[in-house]
Amino acid sequence: MKARRMARVRNQTLLFVALTIFTFVNLVPLIWAALTSIKNPADAFTIPPTVFFHPTFEFHRQVWLDRGFVRYLINSLIVSAGTVCISVPIGSLAAYALSRMPQRRASPILFGLFTIRMFPHMLLAIPFFVMGSFLNMIDTYPLLILALVAINQPFTIWLMYSFFLEIPRDLDEAAAIDGCNLWQTFRIVILPLVRPGLTVAALFSLLLSYNEFLFALVLTGIKTKTLPVAIASFGGEDVSDWSISAAGAIGIMLPIVVIMLFVQRHLVRGLTIGAVKG
Amino acid sequence: MRWQRGLWLFLVPSFGLMALVLLWPLAYAAYLSMFDYHLGSPGMRFVGLANYGQLLSEARLWQSLWTTIVIALGSVGVEFLLGFVLAFALYRLTFSVRVFMILLFLPHIITPVVATLFLKWILTSNWGLIDATLMTFNIGPPDWLGNPVWAKICVILADAWIFTPFVMLVLYAALQALDQAQIEAASIDGANSWHMIRHIILPSLVPVIVFTVSVRLMDVFRFFDAVYVLTGGGPGTATETITMYTYQLGFQLLQVGKASALGIITLVIVAAVIATFSHLLQRGYGRTG
Numbered sequence: 001m002k003a004r005r006m007a008r009v010r011n012q013t014l015l016f017v018a019l020t021i022f023t024f025v026n027l028v029p030l031i032w033a034a035l036t037s038i039k040n041p042a043d044a045f046t047i048p049p050t051v052f053f054h055p056t057f058e059f060h061r062q063v064w065l066d067r068g069f070v071r072y073l074i075n076s077l078i079v080s081a082g083t084v085c086i087s088v089p090i091g092s093l094a095a096y097a098l099s100r101m102p103q104r105r106a107s108p109i110l111f112g113l114f115t116i117r118m119f120p121h122m123l124l125a126i127p128f129f130v131m132g133s134f135l136n137m138i139d140t141y142p143l144l145i146l147a148l149v150a151i152n153q154p155f156t157i158w159l160m161y162s163f164f165l166e167i168p169r170d171l172d173e174a175a176a177i178d179g180c181n182l183w184q185t186f187r188i189v190i191l192p193l194v195r196p197g198l199t200v201a202a203l204f205s206l207l208l209s210y211n212e213f214l215f216a217l218v219l220t221g222i223k224t225k226t227l228p229v230a231i232a233s234f235g236g237e238d239v240s241d242w243s244i245s246a247a248g249a250i251g252i253m254l255p256i257v258v259i260m261l262f263v264q265r266h267l268v269r270g271l272t273i274g275a276v277k278g
Numbered sequence: 279m280r281w282q283r284g285l286w287l288f289l290v291p292s293f294g295l296m297a298l299v300l301l302w303p304l305a306y307a308a309y310l311s312m313f314d315y316h317l318g319s320p321g322m323r324f325v326g327l328a329n330y331g332q333l334l335s336e337a338r339l340w341q342s343l344w345t346t347i348v349i350a351l352g353s354v355g356v357e358f359l360l361g362f363v364l365a366f367a368l369y370r371l372t373f374s375v376r377v378f379m380i381l382l383f384l385p386h387i388i389t390p391v392v393a394t395l396f397l398k399w400i401l402t403s404n405w406g407l408i409d410a411t412l413m414t415f416n417i418g419p420p421d422w423l424g425n426p427v428w429a430k431i432c433v434i435l436a437d438a439w440i441f442t443p444f445v446m447l448v449l450y451a452a453l454q455a456l457d458q459a460q461i462e463a464a465s466i467d468g469a470n471s472w473h474m475i476r477h478i479i480l481p482s483l484v485p486v487i488v489f490t491v492s493v494r495l496m497d498v499f500r501f502f503d504a505v506y507v508l509t510g511g512g513p514g515t516a517t518e519t520i521t522m523y524t525y526q527l528g529f530q531l532l533q534v535g536k537a538s539a540l541g542i543i544t545l546v547i548v549a550a551v552i553a554t555f556s557h558l559l560q561r562g563y564g565r566t567g
Contacts, residue, residue: 015371022364023381026439029396030384032407036399090291097288111556116300118496118548122524123541127303127310130317130534150299153292182284211389213503218529228391232507242399249392260387264380267447 030253037246059247069248072230075141076210079226082145083152083209084202090149091156092198096186098157099164100172110161113154121151125218132219139221147219148209155208156201163197164190200266203259210256227252311539317532329539339540341515342523343547348430349519350498353437354491360438361445366475368446369453379447386443390503397436398423398508426516429509433517436504441497445490452486453479485559492555499548520544 038055063069098106128147129138137143167190175185191198216226231248234241311329315322333339364382368375385393400407401422412419422428456479464478502521505511511518511526518526524544528537 011370012372015367016374019364019367019371019378023378027381027384028407029400029439030388033396033399090295093288094292097285100282100285115549115552116296118552119300119304120499120521120524120541120544120548122500122502122521122528123307123538123545124300124303126524126528126534126537126541127306129529130310131303131306133317146295146299150296153296157292182282182288186288207387211391213389213391213506217506228389228503231395232391242405245395246399249395252392253388256388257384260380260383264376264383267383 033246034250036243037250039243041243059243060251063244063248064251067234067244067248069227069230069251072225072227075220075224076226078141079144079148079216079224080206080209082141083148084205086145087149087152087156087205088160088198088202091153091201092160092191092194093186094153095157095160096164096190099161099167100169110158113157117151117154119151121214124151125214128215129218138219139223141224144215144219144224144226147215148212151215152205152208156205159201159204160194160197163194167193200263203263207256207259207263307538307541310535311542313535315533315535317534322535325535329536330543333536333539333543338515338518338523339520339543342518342520345430345515345517346498346501346519346521349434349437349501349517350495352430352434353441353498354494356434356438357442357445357494358487358491360442362449364442364446365449365453366479368450379450382446383443385439386441390440391507393440394436394504394507397432397439401432401508423509424513426513429513429517433505433508436508437498437501440504441494445494448486448490449483452483456482488555488558492551492559495551495555496548499544499551520547 037059038057039053040056064073098109124147128143132138132143135143171189171193172185175189180189210226211228212226213228213232216229217232220226220229231245231252234245234248312324312326313322314325314329368378371378398406403409403419403421403424404413406422408422409419420428422432460478461474464474469477498519500521501519502525505517505519505522506525509517511522515523520540521544524537524540527533527540
């Protein structure tokens, strides 16, 4: 018995050590960028990498203030907030209706949404760009927001559908008997019960629109450029700009880490439905 | 409950928006695909299916399709191998699982462009971390992103770096939903870990695996950010996926008609993948439940 427990402890320790090593190696690119962003160029390119150095936050200051990344952050926030504020309400409405339909009617619609999610985005980007040019809407917020809301709908509806399904239909019936019409039933009785679901949907939609690259690349210009587009056009070519690019990249990453701590309990549900990578 | 007619109204805002912003542009793309149309030039000339014919007879299209398939199979293979090992390790670990989960998950949740830049700074020749380290040991490294074969491998690894956590998490969730009684019974009967994985765990994961593979394969046809940042499709056209080629046609060469045709071709391929896998899925579910 004792030998078995010893073997168990040994196995667990081995597993722990192996996972720790893998996790560290896996995160080396991230750690390296974080270090580059707080090193002076003189320290940044010495090999073997210097472990002891005076950290400097000069590059973080430069990228946000001197290189105008604050502006791109504001653009990103406007676009993300706009997307969430439209996408979650209309998605919830549709999801509620679907969750109260007979299964045989809801299923084909849900499958249709799943196939829409699988659309190659590049196929949409081309007509978007042409139509946007005709309408003179390239480099405006509404165009990008509309595009993001639309590609975000299937996910939001699927996610909210799974939350609405957990609310028993008896509640709807009770509300109806008490004299609520459909809208009142939804707004007063059901919606408050799925508040956690709304938060999760909002955070995932926020992530999706904050991370989105292709549509932002094609549909924005100088005025509305979002952070991913800015860092992609800025980053990587000139070695002398590495510290500043790294500072920008790390800065863009930080809010996501914070959001992730909030949504981690719901990651499985969100991801199997297809959050984050839209 | 009686299905209430008024509920249809609840679908209107969302489905109306999708029709306006997804289906209308899709129809417009199909329309554009039949024109010889350069963005910025005044006229557009109707050419019927000539764009399609031209594309299908082009070596570049088939090469980009081949590249897409190589990258898809390579990255999905790595993701499943690594994802399963990690999921199983976490499943077996009895403590600090949540911390590992969060740390392992980081590459997936950060902005893809940023994640790819992190990798680029490791891989860049001479100054990247790998090259700089190798050169201190006097090993002359290959030009990771400049050599056609290595560039493909780098793109595969980039995709794997970003998407392995996704596969890991889905498989981990599936493992936790397994029937514990069956596993305990098997371990009392003296099955070792390998037998357990081979004969009990993997067979019951089949539906999840088929689902995840299909999602990942369809994603590959939208795979753009990493290629754009890491190689831009280069060197030459060595890492040019079908999505990247469409981008080049539409937004660099401004041949909007031809690019639309290529987009439609991609859609047909993706639809075929979806149809195949939803067929497989239904059969899989039919067998297990």
